[in-house]
Amino acid sequence: MAKESFIEIIDLYKTFYSKDQDIEVLKNINIQIRKGDIFGVIGFSGAGKSTLVRCINRLEEPDKGYVRIGDQVITELSKKDLRIARRKIGMIFQSFNLFESKTVSENIAFPMQHIGYSKKEINEKVSRLLEIVNLSDKKNSYPGQLSGGQKQRVGIARALANDPDVLLCDEATSALDPQTTLSVLELLKDVNKKLGLTIIFISHEIDAIRYVCNHVAVIEEGTILEQGGVKEVFLHPKTSTSELFMKISNQMQENAWVEEGEGI
């Protein structure tokens, strides 16, 4: 019953070649994600999590392996078919990557242009997306006028423009303050529920992962140490890295108490 999983990654390998040394960034990655899941990938810096997510839409070309989304085997697509497939794979970034020469509406409309939508359809879609991300009053603003959280909301709206099946989040909240992070996470949960969108959420922040994901994979040095339900992985960690993440999370909360008590 392979089709039960919506996204399937089998035996994925990626090496970065350079003059001095070759770095094996991803080794033997196997992941299954069900439709409608919010799947977290957590790891420290340099663990390979960003490369992993970028291999899913082939922004990074994997050396070996198989990636399937729905009925489409992404790793076997020609360049032209890949471009069409990418319309159904939304992506948001740590640095937002909005187009500063375009207004908020123009940013959101951009992925829909020149692929057969009428102007009217695009305008209606943009208004609806602006409502979803709660930025209707900013439609004619430029990204330069927005705060970080607002920028990421525009990023999300833009990623949702072509009704994707999957949303890839590459450190989407890592550049935001805690309060804004929370509101962006709420928004992601919201679109996941309302649109039935499958989300892959890459982060090094354990609290963000715990808050938003229902499944998680822990990645270190390019291999997946363990994966499963979020509770299961973090409450009964099988590896030291997962345990470490939990410890870090708890310690931060504990230290916060200690400091408050000893503040005087």
Add this chain to the structure above:
Amino acid sequence: MTFRNHTLWEVLQSAFSVPIWEKVVPAIWETLYMVVLSTIFTFIIGLLLGLVLVLTSKEGLHPVVWFNRLLGAIVNCLRSLPSMIMIIIMLPLARLILGKGYGANACIIALIASCVPMYGRLVENSLLEIQKGKIEAAKAMGIGSARILFTIMVPETLPSLIRSSTVAVVAVISMTALAGSFGAGGLGDIAVRFGFNRFQWDILIATVFVLVIMVQFVQLIGDLIAKLILKKRHLL
């Protein structure tokens, strides 16, 4: 009028007198004619050159490494020629094209040939200023290379492109003055014929004055447009 038998004040007065400007004004028109035409062609060809350099580079949207290296080498060769030598080399070519190896139009061809490689590199540098993430975001949306180039890279780096263009226009102006001494006419021509050969300092001062005003004006306009764009985007 020279400094040998006139005071500085007298020379300055003469530099802004009617008989001098009767010579200078037609030269201004000749210079403007050459500058405007050279600039238009330099912009068109140079912009294309810059776009191709960026597009085909190893990290570019459509890498063709051997072609990029070849083109880069040609550009570097052309750029290493001093502009005076470039003009001398290009004049026979102008004769082939126009049937005349002297005059304003012949020099325009020489000016274009010597400004295009420089402007191409400037355009390349401006386009490379774009944050890579923006291109990645567009790729992740399934946007094709041509659209990324023209609807993302060019508009996103527009203020920088305009600044580069300003530098190019200023270079064209100074090179036009140089071309003047090769029979192109214009301000360079009268500066050499009267100012240098006949020690007429008043004419020299008048031409320098006009050139300074021209360059200042171009720089001012360029800076203003770049600033207005940045202001509109709230990036300033």
